Amino acid sequence: MQIVSENACFGGVQGVYTHSSDACNCDMTFGLFQPAEAKDGPVPVLWYLSGLTCTHENAMTKAGAQAWAAEQGIALVFPDTSPRGDGVANDEAYDLGQGAGFYVNATQDPWAPHFKMWDYVAEELPNLITSDFAIDADRQAITGHSMGGHGALTLAMNLPGRYKSVSAFSPICNPTASDWGRKQLSAYLGDDESTWAAHDASLLMREKGFEGPILTDTGTNDQFGDLLKTESLFEASAARRQQATLRMQPGYDHSYFFVSTFMEDHVTFHAEALYTG
């Protein structure tokens, strides 16, 4: 693992690291914020999964999460959204290929050789950060934005016991029924839609739910509101009697101005679960 950069930040360290990934079969880069408390021993961690077109960097520089994570003594990890590099397949569209991994393990060509983002985020990167940094594997929580909100919700429901809490900002909620989903799931997983179900938060909510608390925020002026299918998750959550706070925020859109506005609420929400859950 190589250090790309380390910056002092809110009393802790905002680092960027590159490593050779077995899951993705290429070099991968991630951001990791360690609060001051990490000097004294393992701290809880909040995963932040980013949306379409993002790298590890967007949320690290624009979400304003470090301030609140420092206050709570929580680490933040910012994975990339896909494998990258010259030898990695890509597509001209912004919503397929590099920058658009959708947090699945691709089984179809040309994606299968590298696009194993599920294994990367669910297994390889957690193993790496909990072995190489002072991060407590038993106190993890997860959030994300848009495609990353989809990733956070599907990881949380598919891996019971892994995360104490899950939240999301303007998540893609029902990708099997949306143009933000059908195109990508078809490309990465093939045409057998039965393989898609494990990657749809609304279907998972109907099947499994989540054993901990859930918080989501979505703006009433989200310009991609029709693609998110927020109503599907709301409906499924209520049907299941899932512990959840699901909010629609008046006037807000899909941007990081929205994400940063409500970041304090999300970090505080996770801190409560990580320290008492």
Place this chain on the structure above:
Amino acid sequence: MQIVSENACFGGVQGVYTHSSDACNCDMTFGLFQPAEAKDGPVPVLWYLSGLTCTHENAMTKAGAQAWAAEQGIALVFPDTSPRGDGVANDEAYDLGQGAGFYVNATQDPWAPHFKMWDYVAEELPNLITSDFAIDADRQAITGHSMGGHGALTLAMNLPGRYKSVSAFSPICNPTASDWGRKQLSAYLGDDESTWAAHDASLLMREKGFEGPILTDTGTNDQFGDLLKTESLFEASAARRQQATLRMQPGYDHSYFFVSTFMEDHVTFHAEALYTG
């Protein structure tokens, strides 16, 4: 004036606007955050001047200032750092020409036709925002980063009565004695160094000082520390017995990770001056 974008943000509105500038003789773009209180009448304003290579956008997306400005009911204005466009002179270097206006009125070719950043920030843009938005011309404060810290300090000391308070993050403190300064002042103002003095914070501190409070923060690990000449401003301030809090922050560098870490302190500092000064 044209609206480029308006996003709901911390209960207020983060806008970006373009207008035809008389001072710079080209279109100029700026960011303006209006807190919720602006709906009810004029609010105080904090100017944020950015550093080399920045546009209006960098601090708007990375400094984390809106959270604290919203808490205090203060507007934020983020001007660009130079004129821009196909007809505007430029240089291959990152530290001259577009993105590097240094907050002066150029008198030398090829810069003189457009590079009037002093007039733009001191006169034209204040007139525009106080006439077209609910901003109180009698309650202004100013801050900035690096080249923008230089701008903030020199504007504050040259325009007594204009700003209630001034602060800066890792400011260029003594440009007439630094490679971040001599090159640009020579290019924009010519070789007569007597014309440079009005644009050097350390020289201004010796000559004039500032009637209100000053706060500066600079990191002990600033990679450009040699170019900033922080010691010149500290020395001149103490010699004058200037009211000031001048801090060196252990471990921090020149980045926005540093700026965002101490933004709350700066906004709180200005709020105190704006509401009681």
